Amino acid sequence: MRVAAIRMLRRALLGSLAPRTRQTVRTAAIAILSALALVAIFHLAKLAEHPVSENVVDGAGEDWRGGKEFAKAVADAGGVNPVQDIWVHGRKVAIHPILNVPVDRDFLTQDVERIRKLNRKQSRPANSTEVEKTLELVRQTVESDRKQMSSKSLRLWSPGETPLRVLLVTTWRSGSTFLGQVLANHPGVFHHYEPFSSRGVRQVRSGRDAFQAQQLLHRLMDCQFAGQDEYLNYTRSHPEDMLGHNKVVWDACHNGPNANACFNATFLTKACQMFPIQLVKTVRLRLNLTQLFLNDEKMNMKVVFLVRDPRATMSSRYNSVSWCSDKPDCSSPEVLCSDLQADLKVATALKQLYPQRFTMVKYEDLATDPQPQINNLMNFLGLEFSQEIARYVEEHTQVDVNSPWSTKRKSSDRVSMWKKQLPLQEVHTIQNACESVLKTLKYEVIGQ
Known part of the structure; x- marks a missing residue:
């Protein structure tokens, strides 16, 4: 019936037309229908690309x-x-x-x-306007921190005052991430986290590497980021590792108009200059290379040398991370204790030469008695052991989070964990390689 009705309607509409006119109408109708079909196909394709339901855009x-x-x-x-x-x-x-x-x-x-x-x-790279807007976010936070400072720390914020420069030196898996974060939680700290990371799992001891590392360290401590292409490129490819520990700057970049401001040399230079305390934490620089900075009184440098029982260090390297096993500077107890033995000789000399600017801290003391030890360290640096830092220390030493990079772990339990993790034969191997270090640091030796 429907087909018959359509045929009757078509005869009624076209029957009275001349053949040529009828053909023209048919052609026009086909063209219109073809155009409508193309439009429908186009919209269906767009809908397939971005499907839309009644309630939500799925894609x-x-x-x-x-x-x-x-x-x-x-x-x-x-x-x-x-x-x-x-x-x-x-x-x-x-x-x-x-x-x-x-x-x-x-x-x-x-x-x-x-x-x-x-x-x-x-x-895309941040432009000058975006850099300035991000700098303003940093400036607001720094100014807010300054207003909360006690008189003990406030002198550092005085115009023209030389920044306090703190260099935390240790080796891999010695507890430096936790200690670095404690210090970084003090207001006014710009945290240069592991500036030699681009060198990989390799120690900087002497020669050209040492000269280049000292140059980079001096420039970073002086907030000179221009021309540091290797450092900036590595930071750009590892942003959270390099800048995630620098909370004020990291937050400003991500709350600002363009997060790429964090990789802009002008931004980093101007942001760094707002902070009265420059902190560098490194596990790749041996202690002998720090005397250059301690010897320059104008630098206002203080060095904190963090040491740990080499058996615990090696246990952590063996059991917590995978990148250490095929790197001699990290996997060998002989290399570890050769470096430590040299560092301890240097530490003795630095303590005599610069008693007000050099100190050594044992990880085990921090882990078993964190509050007094951090308080002593803050006094050495001339900084305030505030309630905020006390809470941070409490929070990050009394919980059990078993991640190699976590700063939240029950630290007292980790002092002797190596005794459970290392086979006795491995303990003896490390002790044989580290006999002098264990004796100097007064660590108990397990019987053969």
């Missing part, structure tokens, strides 16, 4: 690098909270309360280029 999270960034763009456009229904460009846009993505396809189509620009700006 938004993948196509635009996450719903949160997209919701931020919506908020920027509408100037309101993105978790509500809002009107943007005259259209109502609903934000899914859980997935946090837009639900109106028309809005997505209209603003897709703007959203892509929002994402692209995170993959």
